[in-house]
Amino acid sequence: MALNLHALIRQKRLLLVGGKGGVGKTTLSAALAAHAAQHDRRVLLVSTDPAHSLADAFGRSIGNQPVTVAPNLSVLEIDPDTEVDAYLDRVLAQMRRYAGPDQIHELQRHLRLSSQSPGAQEAALLERLARLMHEGLEEYDLLVFDTAPTGHTLRLLSLPEVMAAWTDGLLRHNKRSEHLGSVLSHLTPSRSVDALTGDPKKHELENLDERSQQLAQTLLDRQRLFHQTRHLLADHDRTGFLFVLTPERLPILETHRAVQSLTDSGIPVSGAVVNRVLPPTTDDDFWAARRERQQKHLDEITQQLGHIPLAYITLQQDDIEGLDALQAFGQQLVRPLSTP
């Protein structure tokens, strides 16, 4: 089944691009985003890979907030360390209102320590992503996420469910607790950037004092955000996960596993792009041998991944750097080889 990337960028609202390190995720995400922008879609391209390379791909510096790199195309790179710092600052600011001056020092120490934990990093990252997705959909036609290598992304995608379930439990458990405030304040970031609307579940909060109500409300907003994120990620009409792999043993194995895992969690898999396919060669023995080896892997891909749509992209002579190169590569992407 051939993967139609042009149709994909016209139809979807959220595309997540994943795969092993070095297979071409950033290049493909950037080229697809550039192509979509040239076809009048307003596009936001987001990198969530700590090994930032959108800046390299576009040949210009890119930061934590969207910058316009071409008409209709905005780009940003999320830095997990920056996110976790900002997140903990918000938590601290909130706790300051309730803790005595003598406690603040201890709190700061505690927060500094927890900033090193993977849990804090993921929570901060997930929250930023969830907000970007929801706010982004209002402002842009298409969001393209250039994600971190597969394992990390899979974990992050399963988090909205976990986080929502966790806040559900917490709220039920603490609804009437006097200590709600102190417990919840550890978990609730600021609402200042929350663009979501909706009806607060006031009736559930009536038994609490005012301070606890405020905190519970913040938590409820957050819970709703994660529920919505989960819903968006599982929405076949709007969302698609795109794998990138090279015709090599490990990327094939990993992609096969990841396709299964996403399918099991109900996240729609749009297809896979097989990148760096060697062009046919005739006379050179070395390249003929490489081609032959690669053909085995391509056969393996048909076997292992034949049930999802596939596109094939040839290895280019040069690295793909700068807007012009990305746009040209985008042209090739949407007319991929039907057979390698």
Ligand SMILES: Nc1ncnc2c1ncn2[C@@H]1O[C@H](COP(=O)(O)OP(=O)(O)O)[C@@H](O)[C@H]1O
């Ligand atoms: N089809 C291709 N032909 C030639 N070079 C490619 C191709 N796809 C990607 N590259 C180059 O390979 C390098 C790594 O690609 P990148 O997109 O950064 O991988 P990832 O984001 O998966 O780590 C980049 O320098 C990129 O320009």
Ligand SMILES: [Mg+2]
């Ligand atoms: Mg990358």
